[in-house]
Amino acid sequence: MxxxxxxxxxxxxxxxxxxxxDSRLLTGRxxxxxxxxxxxxxxxxxxxxxxxxxxxxxxxxxxxxxxxxVIGIFTASDFAHIPEITAPSKMLNYHPTFCPVLAxxxxxxxxxxxxxxLAEDRYVGEDAAALIEIEYDPRDVAVTAREASSxxxxxxxxxxxxxxxxxxxxxxxxxxxxxxxxxHVVSGQFCMTRKTSVSIEPRAYMAEFEPQKxxxxxxxxxxxxxxxxxxxxRLLGLSGNKxxxxxxxxxxxxxxxxxxxxxxxxxxxxxxRLERSIKYVADRMExxxxxxxxxxxxxxxxxxxxxxxHFTALKxxxxxxxxxxxxxxxxxxxxxxxxASFLPGPYRIPHYTATVRGICxxxxxxxxxxxxxxxxxxxxxxxxVDKAAFTLGLSPTELRRRNLVGTxxxxxxxxxxxxxxxxxFHECLNAAEEAVxxxxxQAEKTSRKDKWVGVGFASYAELTGIGSRIAVxxxxxxxxxxETATIRIDATGAVSAVFAMSSHGQSLETTLAxxxxxxxxxxxxxxxxxxxDTSLTPHGxxxxxxxxxxxxxxxxxxxxxxxxxxxxxxxxxxFGVSPSDIQTGDGNIFxxxxxxxxxxxxxxxxxxxxxSTLPQEARETLEFQATYDPIVGTTTSATHAAVVEIDxxxxxxxxxxxxxxxxxxxxxxxxxxxxxxHGGVAQGIGAALLEELKFDDAGQPITAxxxxxxxxTSAEVPDLEVAHIETELPDSPGGFxxxxxxxxxxxxxxxxxxxxxxxxxxxxxxxxxxxxxSKLHALxxxxxxxxxxx
Amino acid sequence: MSxxxxxxLTINDEPYRADVEPRMLAADFLRDELALTGTxxxxxxxxxxxxxxxxxxxxxxxxxxxxxxxDDAEVQTVEGLGSTREMHxxxxxxxxxxxxxxxxxxxxxxxxxxxxxxTLPLRNDKEIRDALSGNICRCTGYDHxxxxxxxLVTERDKxxxx
Ligand code: FES
Ligand code: FES
Numbered sequence: 001m002x003x004x005x006x007x008x009x010x011x012x013x014x015x016x017x018x019x020x021x022d023s024r025l026l027t028g029r030x031x032x033x034x035x036x037x038x039x040x041x042x043x044x045x046x047x048x049x050x051x052x053x054x055x056x057x058x059x060x061x062x063x064x065x066x067x068x069x070v071i072g073i074f075t076a077s078d079f080a081h082i083p084e085i086t087a088p089s090k091m092l093n094y095h096p097t098f099c100p101v102l103a104x105x106x107x108x109x110x111x112x113x114x115x116x117x118l119a120e121d122r123y124v125g126e127d128a129a130a131l132i133e134i135e136y137d138p139r140d141v142a143v144t145a146r147e148a149s150s151x152x153x154x155x156x157x158x159x160x161x162x163x164x165x166x167x168x169x170x171x172x173x174x175x176x177x178x179x180x181x182x183x184h185v186v187s188g189q190f191c192m193t194r195k196t197s198v199s200i201e202p203r204a205y206m207a208e209f210e211p212q213k214x215x216x217x218x219x220x221x222x223x224x225x226x227x228x229x230x231x232x233x234r235l236l237g238l239s240g241n242k243x244x245x246x247x248x249x250x251x252x253x254x255x256x257x258x259x260x261x262x263x264x265x266x267x268x269x270x271x272x273r274l275e276r277s278i279k280y281v282a283d284r285m286e287x288x289x290x291x292x293x294x295x296x297x298x299x300x301x302x303x304x305x306x307x308x309x310h311f312t313a314l315k316x317x318x319x320x321x322x323x324x325x326x327x328x329x330x331x332x333x334x335x336x337x338x339x340a341s342f343l344p345g346p347y348r349i350p351h352y353t354a355t356v357r358g359i360c361x362x363x364x365x366x367x368x369x370x371x372x373x374x375x376x377x378x379x380x381x382x383x384x385v386d387k388a389a390f391t392l393g394l395s396p397t398e399l400r401r402r403n404l405v406g407t408x409x410x411x412x413x414x415x416x417x418x419x420x421x422x423x424x425f426h427e428c429l430n431a432a433e434e435a436v437x438x439x440x441x442q443a444e445k446t447s448r449k450d451k452w453v454g455v456g457f458a459s460y461a462e463l464t465g466i467g468s469r470i471a472v473x474x475x476x477x478x479x480x481x482x483e484t485a486t487i488r489i490d491a492t493g494a495v496s497a498v499f500a501m502s503s504h505g506q507s508l509e510t511t512l513a514x515x516x517x518x519x520x521x522x523x524x525x526x527x528x529x530x531x532x533d534t535s536l537t538p539h540g541x542x543x544x545x546x547x548x549x550x551x552x553x554x555x556x557x558x559x560x561x562x563x564x565x566x567x568x569x570x571x572x573x574x575f576g577v578s579p580s581d582i583q584t585g586d587g588n589i590f591x592x593x594x595x596x597x598x599x600x601x602x603x604x605x606x607x608x609x610x611x612s613t614l615p616q617e618a619r620e621t622l623e624f625q626a627t628y629d630p631i632v633g634t635t636t637s638a639t640h641a642a643v644v645e646i647d648x649x650x651x652x653x654x655x656x657x658x659x660x661x662x663x664x665x666x667x668x669x670x671x672x673x674x675x676x677x678h679g680g681v682a683q684g685i686g687a688a689l690l691e692e693l694k695f696d697d698a699g700q701p702i703t704a705x706x707x708x709x710x711x712x713t714s715a716e717v718p719d720l721e722v723a724h725i726e727t728e729l730p731d732s733p734g735g736f737x738x739x740x741x742x743x744x745x746x747x748x749x750x751x752x753x754x755x756x757x758x759x760x761x762x763x764x765x766x767x768x769x770x771x772x773x774s775k776l777h778a779l780x781x782x783x784x785x786x787x788x789x790x
Numbered sequence: 791m792s793x794x795x796x797x798x799l800t801i802n803d804e805p806y807r808a809d810v811e812p813r814m815l816a817a818d819f820l821r822d823e824l825a826l827t828g829t830x831x832x833x834x835x836x837x838x839x840x841x842x843x844x845x846x847x848x849x850x851x852x853x854x855x856x857x858x859x860x861d862d863a864e865v866q867t868v869e870g871l872g873s874t875r876e877m878h879x880x881x882x883x884x885x886x887x888x889x890x891x892x893x894x895x896x897x898x899x900x901x902x903x904x905x906x907x908x909t910l911p912l913r914n915d916k917e918i919r920d921a922l923s924g925n926i927c928r929c930t931g932y933d934h935x936x937x938x939x940x941x942l943v944t945e946r947d948k949x950x951x952x
Binding site for chain 2: 022023024028029200201202249250251283504505672676679680682683705707711714
């Protein structure tokens with residue numbers, strides 16, 4: 001490998017510095033949205049639909065209104081002045097949905113808010129909720145995408161021609177011919193069931209009304225404060241001088257807090273109308289039922305391979321179950337289209353065609369969830385790759401090696417149009433193969449009778465830090481590709497760095513401080529990173545789609561370099577030398593090998609307060625603002641390896657090892673990167689082995705608590721092993737690639753392949769996730785029955 | 791609904807008296823009445839562990855208790871463990887090992903760890919993982935939490951064997 005990063009290890013970037021945000025979070029002094037309390041604050045509770053699809057006939061609120069402590073009861077007609085939430089897109093064949101903030105005329109999923117109750121406290125609000133009666137006229141439902149996509153299925157939105165709210169084709173080359181010419185063809189039908197983010201902090205909003213200035217501050221558990229500010233501002237007719245969104249501490253999102261929700265619009269609207277502060281905190285059941293859900297796709301795919309084991313063509317049909325509404329701002333196309341965009345993976349596949357359809361069903365809307373589309377895409381493709389390896393009698397790693405885009409072949413355009421730039425595709429695969437020690441597992445497989453042992457690999461590439469040339473979601477008319485930052489030294493010499501992003505666990509207060517400190521020559525703990533407040537920056541969207549290290553880190557580098565030029569210019573005037581003679585480090589500004597030295601506090605005093613030392617024109621404001629847009633984005637890659645063992649009696653699937661080799665470029669803070677990989681892998685383990693939102697035939701959710709929707713605990717997650725390949729990234733300010741989602745992208749596929757490997761003697765394949773002991777039991781029963789019949 | 795019950799208790803070594811509705815949850819009492827918002831609520835049905843506090847030295851879920859059950863009790867919440875300037879060793883171990891990301895589950899974990907360090911041998915990682923399995927963290931994947939606890943166990947056992 002010739003282009004591994006060959007820089008002298010800088011001082012702060014690349015160091016496992018302890019986090020600057022930790023002391024408040026560890027001592028219970030963090031401030032999450034639910035923690036805010038102000039005088040006269042009122043509390044909001046909701047009555048939500050208990051029907052999947054029904055007409056609202058009547059809402060009886062009389063008794064609830066009479067209850068002492070109830071301030072007001074509101075239904076859709078009370079919010080007639082607020083336009084419906086609708087997500088526009090320039091995508092062809094896309095039909096937006098229109099979602100009123102409270103259900104009007106119809107409810108379209110269990111959990112949809114129908115009545116809002118404002119009360120002195122939440123206990124009274126829930127008492128009132130229990131007194132409200134809603135009469136529904138249930139409609140026929142088509143609960144699965146398959147049912148709902150049939151021509152005579154009941155339509156969920158009368159205004160739409162059918163339940164298919166978008167469709168899109170991808171085509172490169174001549175797939176039909178390539179498949180018919182192929183020596184080997186493998187196919188499969190793959191399914192990823194519905195998941196949800198489950199951040200441990202449920203969604204929470206507090207709209208603080210400040211009568212002194214007639215302004216509104218929304219303290220929101222969101223990861224897109226800028227988008228929320230802009231859109232609520234538009235819906236309610238508020239501009240940024242009257243309305244701001246502040247995130248403070250946010251207890252995780254993983255995508256679930258990354259869309260606009262009716263509840264946050266309602267708290268704002270009522271706070272303004274009633275001129276008092278209002279809080280809403282979802283309980284866990286509300287959070288599971290009404291936060292965006294995820295995945296739920298079926299992918300039928302075929303991979304063609306020539307006699308040398310080279311992939312020649314890939315064909316796929318993707319059916320996405322998008323739920324009841326197309327979510328703002330991402331649209332319902334986000335997840336399923338991303339499956340098609342990334343399906344060809346890190347491989348050379350000359351011919352590609354895919355069709356994608358998104359189908360409305362009477363279930364909660366789907367939205368972004370860590371990995372977006374790619375967990376499904378990688379699962380489907382990597383299962384096909386393993387099937388092909390089996391057919392060809394090659395080892396899974398050898399077949400991958402033959403087809404991964406080679407080091408000299410970048411940039412490489414895949415069939416969906418995405419371009420991969422140099423990233424450690426082969427290096428990651430090699431590292432994973434080496435880590436696993438295949439011969440010893442092979443030996444164990446043959447010798448052990450008490451356990452079925454299997455190993456599985458998954459390689460993938462992802463586009464992170466997406467710039468303005470590509471919309472994060474298909475056709476979304478919004479610039480998510482740029483970030484602006486302001487770095488400033490104040491009169492005391494303190495450095496503050498203002499960003500429009502917002503951390504919800506990503507450690508931005510530390511990693512961005514490391515970058516600024518490194519570039520400016522101060523200590524990380526001297527840099528105050530300010531983020532998540534829309535009033536402090538002209539524009540910004542938030543933290544999502546593995547963008548903050550790339551775009552935020554990039555703008556931090558750019559803005560700090562701009563500031564450093566000013567600092568050097570001032571110091572050069574002071575010392576009577578050239579700016580290029582000046583160096584900085586550890587809080588000092590100096591000319592090497594001379595007595596010329598000054599610290600940041602002193603130079604700040606000379607610039608701002610002392611009027612005699614420096615000439616007036618040299619006293620520049622020590623502040624610099626920059627914008628950075630990576631235009632396209634960065635390629636991140638990884639290979640995961642999973643080792644599982646299955647107990648033949650209980651069919652318990654135990655993940656024994658999980659290894660990740662990943663290339664996210666230059667590491668800012670290895671401890672933080674490892675933490676992100678671990679967390680992502682744990683969610684991937686959940687997707688593979690545990691997590692499934694289930695609905696019955698009437699569309700009733702049957703997994704509405706954390707006792708039914710199982711997320712991994714410490715007992716299900718093994719020690720996680722991570723190796724970093726740091727391939728250089730030319731033409732980028734920091735050399736950083738995004739990596740927040742990768743763990744979730746690779747893990748499900750690797751685990752599915754490992755379980756399939758463990759079951760190879762039974763000829764069973766894992767093509768639907770999660771795979772649980774009871775599903776395994778059913779698969780084994782079906783296989784034995786088939787055996788007996790043959 | 792409005793008849794209130796008088797309770798007296800000690801929280802983080804300070805005496806408190808309050809009149810509470812009999813139905814008020816202990817977690818809501820701490821957070822909403824006393825502004826001790828370090829105790830977090832993640833599920834309200836005893837599954838996630840975010841609301842864990844120590845009640846007379848034993849870890850309990852404050853979402854499954856009523857405030858009136860705290861009458862006469864000694865309660866410890868995360869606010870009593872250490873301060874931002876002077877953290878408890880469990881807290882510094884969590885920081886050293888990067889055992890928290892968003893921090894929402896963290897107070898509950900810290901309370902649980904305090905309890906299990908006092909009561910369980912925690913001989914190996916499996917025992918540590920089992921002891922922690924009543925607390926859910928969605929961010930960290932647990933690896934760093936287990937490492938932090940392992941270091942605390944090693945320190946504990948070293949001192950005990952001296
Ligand atoms: S809030 Fe008490 S266990 Fe989850
Ligand atoms: S640190 Fe976020 S849930 Fe544990």
